[in-house]
């Protein structure tokens with residue numbers, strides 16, 4: 359028996375055409391689209407403004423693939439981590455990070471990751487597949503519900519900082535952003551969405567041309583090629599020169615400040631020369647640096663530098679007029695912190 363097609367792979371136009379092709383009115387396509395995205399229903403039976411016959415006909419032809427939150431863990435600091443089961447049984451993780459005023463969703467874009475950063479737990483999973491736009495969208499919907507439930511407010515921000523390299527799943531990530539920001543979807547402002555990349559120059563240029571109005575964050579971790587290649591081996595092929603020129607292009611097109619994510623590790627990037635190189639790298643476009651607390655993964659090869667070094671970074675960046683924040687990790691007790699997402703909860 360042929361597998362039924364996932365109805366959410368159809369655009370609104372395609373749904374409208376489908377109805378006209380079977381001799382029915384096109385607006386039925388709009389109704390179905392609204393049920394699928396704005397109302398996120400999982401069953402054709404819930405589409406109560408369609409006739410029984412129409413619902414049965416859709417169920418006969420299509421399925422509605424959707425994610426299932428297999429396990430939800432809540433950290434002592436309020437962070438929530440979802441282990442999300444996809445329709446084919448694979449698992450990704452997504453995280454809700456609440457502060458006093460904000461609820462930020464951190465979503466995954468791939469099962470595993472295409473890249474091989476040495477310090478990252480996700481890298482060990484290897485890339486199994488890209489997530490579809492609806493699978494990214496559904497993570498946001500699930501976290502939005504949890505934010506309303508636990509904190510009485512909708513999501514305020516979304517970051518593509520979970521498992522995977524979003525720009526290596528470019529088309530689906532862009533489509534997910536379009537759905538999240540569309541009035542037919544969640545209607546969120548793109549300014550509240552940050553795409554966090556490890557730095558894929560060709561795709562940063564493409565994103566600049568896309569005109570999405572999202573923010574860009576780059577996991578930099580070193581502004582010295584040899585060191586960056588040691589910790590992020592893909593840097594050998596996509597080096598800092600190429601990254602810099604793609605970011606210059608990004609800024610020239612978007613006029614949007616670039617955020618650099620940066621972890622300081624003992625014996626790796628904790629010297630004065632590392633700080634100087636970072637300051638130099640921040641000069642060509644308005645930049646902000648997030649110094650992120652590192653959460654060791656089990657092999658203990660990478661250890662966060664001590665507070666004195668972090669203070670030296672902050673002082674030097676600030677005295678050069680560069681905005682810097684020190685990010686304390688959230689959700690450590692449930693392995694939900696940055697770089698820790700590795701499907702441990704369901705392993």
Ligand code: SF4
Pocket residue numbers: 471472473474475478479480481520521522523556577
């Ligand atoms: S840090 Fe990001 S890009 Fe690097 S391996 Fe981990 S998930 Fe992939």
